[in-house]
Amino acid sequence: MDFIDMLLGRRRYNVPLDTSDFPKKGERSIYLGKVAESSERVYYDIDNLTRHMIIAGITGGGKTVAGNIIIEEAVKAGTSVVIIDPTVQWSGILLANKDEAQRNRYGQFKMPSDESRGIPTHIIALANNSDFSRGTDLVCLMRPGIATVVLVNELVPAEIDRYIGELIKAVRSARLPQSKQLKLLIVFDEIHTILPKFGGNGKGFVELDRAVREFRELGVGMLLLSQVLEDFLGAIRGNINTEVQMRTTFDDDLAKAKLKYGEKVADSIMRCETGTGLFHNADYNIGRPFFLSFRPPYHNTDRLPDKDLNAYLALAHRIDDLRGKTRKDDEILARAEQELYHGNLNACNALLEDAINNKRRE
Structure with missing residues (x-):
């Protein structure tokens, strides 16, 4: 509301209102x-x-x-x-x-x-x-x-x-x-x-x-x-x-x-x-x-910095690549994917290293 409007008690949004048909919390x-x-x-x-x-x-x-x-x-x-x-x-x-x-x-x-x-x-x-x-x-x-x-x-x-x-x-x-x-x-x-x-x-x-x-x-x-x-x-x-x-x-x-x-x-x-x-x-x-x-959101509304976005996409590519090569570590890859989806890039990378090391030991 404009400062003058607020001082004078004027409403900016003057429309007829009947909330009786509004959906309720459910x-x-x-x-x-x-x-x-x-x-x-x-x-x-x-x-x-x-x-x-x-x-x-x-x-x-x-x-x-x-x-x-x-x-x-x-x-x-x-x-x-x-x-x-x-x-x-x-x-x-x-x-x-x-x-x-x-x-x-x-x-x-x-x-x-x-x-x-x-x-x-x-x-x-x-x-x-x-x-x-x-x-x-x-x-x-x-x-x-x-x-x-x-x-x-x-x-x-x-x-x-x-x-x-x-x-x-x-x-x-x-x-x-x-x-x-x-x-x-x-x-x-x-x-x-x-x-x-x-x-x-x-x-x-x-x-x-x-x-x-x-x-x-x-x-x-x-x-x-x-x-x-x-x-x-x-x-x-x-x-x-x-x-x-x-x-x-x-x-x-x-x-x-x-x-x-x-x-x-x-x-x-x-x-x-x-x-x-x-x-x-x-x-x-x-x-x-x-x-x-x-209302304001609970999540971030700014774009990822290029460095983080490129890291995200590289990790996603590694998950797809590993998933195509082995089925043994599906559980680890699924956990890595979830970490990625939540923006935990370091945790995702650590899990992928575990999957790679497991494959080397096969």
Whole structure:
């Protein structure tokens, strides 16, 4: 809240609010944060993600913060999460949150300060089109309770577009059993880059359009993170159940918000604090949007330093190589893999040395 607003007792986010239809805390509900400028907690039915979500906003507006909370809660619930990462931003989620500014906000959301923890994370890197087979292997990607981060920063936009199309085709052809519960969440960061105006060739966009209609019955949800919202028109927007508009200055998005919700709401969107956005889901607030302040994450939100990322990828390669050569040390390799997923690189390396020494003694 602006200092002058606070002095005058003015509210920044003035929208009608009825919390009677908000989901309550429960086994399949996740804690997102609280209604802006209130203490009202906001829970979300995680299985609602099979009907997909889009979070849009300018750089620095908090869409990544919001996405982090969804991912953290989905992994905690035992869901397989796959993150398509064009910026390497998500590589550091395996570490605990050490950001004092974020941790100082835990108390505002009644979060215990001693629960800072990383997300178990499997990282793979795609360097070119020949790597697409690894990036579309669902046996490799779907790991319940683990986030798989697929780094695509070495690919040009047209290649990312093609990869997204291939991944969606792989999910569709996998013959996954029908499920009302969320089994797989695919996170597309910077998804606007597949739009033709940003360098995409349209193929991934076509597959995405089909996926939002077909994946729901399979327990597969998609979380789209984008700088723009209004460019996702037609069937894609029509089949996304939850929209979150973080702070933005894009004229088209603001004009649409003004048309749908009024000038005051559009003005509030422009002035949103980082981490607060306009949340719209027809099942909440009698179908009306409201402003949601997302809680801070328990995990780190910065990318891994290049040195640590390269070490991680080298250790992952050694595990794959050893696993292909011997079955005797599967237990040691499984332990090494778990240490790797939690960012314990030295412990992982020590276990791999044990596996190598055991093989030499055979």
